[in-house]
Amino acid sequence: xxxxxxxxxxxxxxxxxxxxxxxxxxxxxxxxxxxxxxxxxxxxxxxxxxxxxxxxxxxxxxxxxxxxxxxxxxxxxxxxxxxxxxxxxxxxxxxxxxxxxxxxxxxxxxxxxxxxxxxxxxxxxxxxxxxxxxxxxxxxxxxxxxxxxxxxxxxxxxxxxxxxxxxxxxxxxxxxxxxxxxxxxxxxxxxxxxxxxxxxxxxxxxxxxxxxxxxxxxxxxxxxxxxxxxxxxxxxxxxxxxxxxxxxxxxxxxxxxxxxxxxxxxxxxxxxxx
Amino acid sequence: xxxxxxxxxxxxxxxxxxxxxxxxxxxxxxxxxxxxxxxxxxxxxxxxxxxxxxxxxxxxxxxxxxxxxxxxxxxxxxxxxxxxxxxxxxxxxxxxxxxxxxxxxxxxxxxxxxxxxxxxxxxxxxxxxxxxxxxxxxxxxxxxxxxxxxxxxxxxxxxxxxxxxxxxxxxxxxxxxxxxxxxxxxxxxxxxxxxxxxxxxxxxxxxxxxxxxxxxxxxxxxxxxxxxxxxxxxxxxxxxxxxxxxxxxxxxxxxxxxxxxxxxxxxxxxxxxxxxxxxxxxxxxxxxxxxxxxxxxxxxxxxxxxxxxxxxxxxxxxxxxxxxxxxxxxxxxxxxxxxxxxxxxxxxxxxxxxxxxxxxxxxxxxxxxxxxxxxxxxxxxxxxxxxxxxxxxxxxxxxxxxxxxxxxxxxxxxxxxxxxxxxxxxx
Numbered sequence: 001x002x003x004x005x006x007x008x009x010x011x012x013x014x015x016x017x018x019x020x021x022x023x024x025x026x027x028x029x030x031x032x033x034x035x036x037x038x039x040x041x042x043x044x045x046x047x048x049x050x051x052x053x054x055x056x057x058x059x060x061x062x063x064x065x066x067x068x069x070x071x072x073x074x075x076x077x078x079x080x081x082x083x084x085x086x087x088x089x090x091x092x093x094x095x096x097x098x099x100x101x102x103x104x105x106x107x108x109x110x111x112x113x114x115x116x117x118x119x120x121x122x123x124x125x126x127x128x129x130x131x132x133x134x135x136x137x138x139x140x141x142x143x144x145x146x147x148x149x150x151x152x153x154x155x156x157x158x159x160x161x162x163x164x165x166x167x168x169x170x171x172x173x174x175x176x177x178x179x180x181x182x183x184x185x186x187x188x189x190x191x192x193x194x195x196x197x198x199x200x201x202x203x204x205x206x207x208x209x210x211x212x213x214x215x216x217x218x219x220x221x222x223x224x225x226x227x228x229x230x231x232x233x234x235x236x237x238x239x240x241x242x243x244x245x246x247x248x249x250x251x252x253x254x255x256x257x258x259x260x261x262x263x264x265x266x267x268x269x270x271x272x273x274x
Numbered sequence: 275x276x277x278x279x280x281x282x283x284x285x286x287x288x289x290x291x292x293x294x295x296x297x298x299x300x301x302x303x304x305x306x307x308x309x310x311x312x313x314x315x316x317x318x319x320x321x322x323x324x325x326x327x328x329x330x331x332x333x334x335x336x337x338x339x340x341x342x343x344x345x346x347x348x349x350x351x352x353x354x355x356x357x358x359x360x361x362x363x364x365x366x367x368x369x370x371x372x373x374x375x376x377x378x379x380x381x382x383x384x385x386x387x388x389x390x391x392x393x394x395x396x397x398x399x400x401x402x403x404x405x406x407x408x409x410x411x412x413x414x415x416x417x418x419x420x421x422x423x424x425x426x427x428x429x430x431x432x433x434x435x436x437x438x439x440x441x442x443x444x445x446x447x448x449x450x451x452x453x454x455x456x457x458x459x460x461x462x463x464x465x466x467x468x469x470x471x472x473x474x475x476x477x478x479x480x481x482x483x484x485x486x487x488x489x490x491x492x493x494x495x496x497x498x499x500x501x502x503x504x505x506x507x508x509x510x511x512x513x514x515x516x517x518x519x520x521x522x523x524x525x526x527x528x529x530x531x532x533x534x535x536x537x538x539x540x541x542x543x544x545x546x547x548x549x550x551x552x553x554x555x556x557x558x559x560x561x562x563x564x565x566x567x568x569x570x571x572x573x574x575x576x577x578x579x580x581x582x583x584x585x586x587x588x589x590x591x592x593x594x595x596x597x598x599x600x601x602x603x604x605x606x607x608x609x610x611x612x613x614x615x616x617x618x619x620x621x622x623x624x625x626x627x628x629x630x631x632x633x634x635x636x637x638x639x640x641x642x643x644x645x646x647x648x649x650x651x652x653x654x655x656x657x658x659x660x661x662x663x664x665x666x667x668x669x670x671x672x673x674x675x676x677x678x679x680x681x682x683x684x685x686x687x688x689x690x691x692x693x694x695x696x697x698x699x700x701x
Contacts, residue, residue, distance in 0.1 A: 019507040022507060026510070029522055112413055116678075122670075178401050237525070239525060250514050
């Protein structure tokens, strides 16, 4: 039985063509990041006359790339650790203590998930200023805790339900403390959903632009997205530098992405279907 | 058993004594608990007295003397005081309930728990809530606090002409809401922005969802070769931060040097299109860009779902003589839509508030004559414009509330559906 029919072939060609169309923006970014500004203006689509790798070197210096990379990294890592610890424990106990209060608290978290960030951002900045959370990395991380907890908790909540309670009970009888039960027995069982939570939060926080823009003004504290956007001011857009900065900025994410692609697809599906 | 049928009246006595927290517990001879309640209550008043005093006064008056009283800070303090009061009341109710319950126990002749048991109880019952409290407190300060602030702001006259510290802000009741619907320029702008917001939400989201689902189904056909590579390419746009892609597109759509006008359209012999200055074309461009930005997520999700559909379903259908289109229509599509429906709806709410794209692509522009909103402003970017460029804080807050109303009702409807989905248990 020959299953490779004409129809599949047509579909395949169609898929490849579409894929190429979708890659066009990447092509523009890469080739133009290697041109001089004048050359970009003359013809954006043409192959560069000579490859100006110096763009990258200049950008590396101007935005202090290692610094920005470090800032992004520390913010993403700290936020992830905090979110996993806070929301996994909370979700576990919310599921295990089925009371009215637990239900109300859970609804509170869910309701917060549907409130668009943009509606709270301006008052948040006012309050953040008063509480001294602005212009500091710990302040930003605390805000990520607040914004990230609802979704993470929601995902954990769905997953904890599938973990059998009997193991916990027998461990308790054997004299294990509550914390011990959680960290030694429950948390390892939550690993699949932890992977999903970490991937989703990492993609969100690493690429986030608006919240860091509002919170971090000092040049020393800039994350990669902020540093990149500094080349794209309202009226003066330095395309040559800016595109090189973009390339530098997205390379780590793309590597992260390619490595974890399988987990991402699985994670998204399992997170959304629940 | 009716009340008062006991020889003792511990229940009533304890409840009355507990009007001062702790006394009821002392009455029950639970000394440690009683004293700690007393200390807690006392310290609550000592620590928060000033805040409560100042905050509640500020919340009611919003300040009396310009320069000395900063209305907005007073508002913030007032909200803080309100939150503290709510927590305080919670504790107070708990204290009353505890005294009452224990009184009931004594009336019924039961023994009360001793210190050791109380400690165990506290650890066992309190521990879950202790663990939840960090997440909950953060939520209160990062999300709930700002929401209260917006809600209250919508009922004030805070704008350019009433801005502290030189001027005081006042409560004006529903005036902002009435103005939006009564004053012509506000009403026209509001409804034209709302109209475009709805069109935008519906068209852009449907486009991206259809594209994502369609491509996922094509790529996941069993016989297609090079699936892994095609799949990677399709997910790639997701890896790039949205604001980066938007800026790149803004460059590509640039009217003078952008590739789209210069190369692609010129190739077909079409005149350059005014992507950035003609509202209609800006809107078309925005919808195309959102399709590119938004479909990878749908694509990834649908791919995940497709991989979890059991092969037997298709085999059984083949045995029954179903054509491939029938298989698609009766197996694939229903299962995909069924599994992803809740998330699909969140895509609509996301686009409804897609500030980044509208703002970064063309700043909500092009500007429209005689309107304080740009030609492609959706509600959320209009609110931003009102706040940031024309300092219409209270109007912006009122519009924020209207917007939240829409989003929240859609979300509630969605959650109701999600629940009914779970019960049917199709997969």
